[in-house]
Amino acid sequence: MGDGNRIVRNLNSLLCIDVSGVGNNLPVYQNACSSAFPAPIWYFRNVGGDNYQLVNQRNGRCLAMPSSSTKNGEVAITWDCANIADQYWTVVASGDVYRFVNVNSGKCLAIGGSRTDVGAKAIQWTYAGIADQQWRFY
Template structure:
């Protein structure tokens, strides 16, 4: 499945060609390449997102709980920092919500997968941030 940012229309991808341990999660133009495809596997209180190209999991670095913690890929280890709870998005402060959009909430920290400052350029790295539900934290899951 593709994970697409509501604010930019770009897809969740992995930097550095999709394979290295610790490669940053970022957004890029959607090409449907294996580095942009993710499998969901039920885990703990949510799901684990596994990158099709690398077989590694979407991970909050160092089990971080702070705003701004890096989101990366890492070998799957069933940690709570690799578990995400999709929650239906509600209208943000501007009253906007995309049909079918979700927030991806880290089971470890309770914080959301976040597109830094709503940037729309390819290559922008992702982080976790306190959930506020605005468009830069809204994602659509599908093809």
């Protein structure tokens, strides 16, 4: 796949993952997709093999699971980028659809409850093969 900027769109809701603000511990949620500034752009930085850090281009922080959580339903956050497994995501492709598996927990990035509304939180959940765990690049 390679390094590069991408807008990440949920297959179920057709909304994109985003974050508001510049601090640590901010929840990641879904928002309208737009290529206009300030677009919800994430830089995919390869850290080896199919593993990536997803760096939010507005706040410069990485998509992470707080406190290395392995719990289903834990809300994804952004945090200062570091070389730790809870910030590494294995990108698994199936055609033009992707899933992101947290290296630490082995769980997939998803939108909780298959919600389709703006503001619904991005969480981690055991892989179930459903659309709220699948993503495309916008």
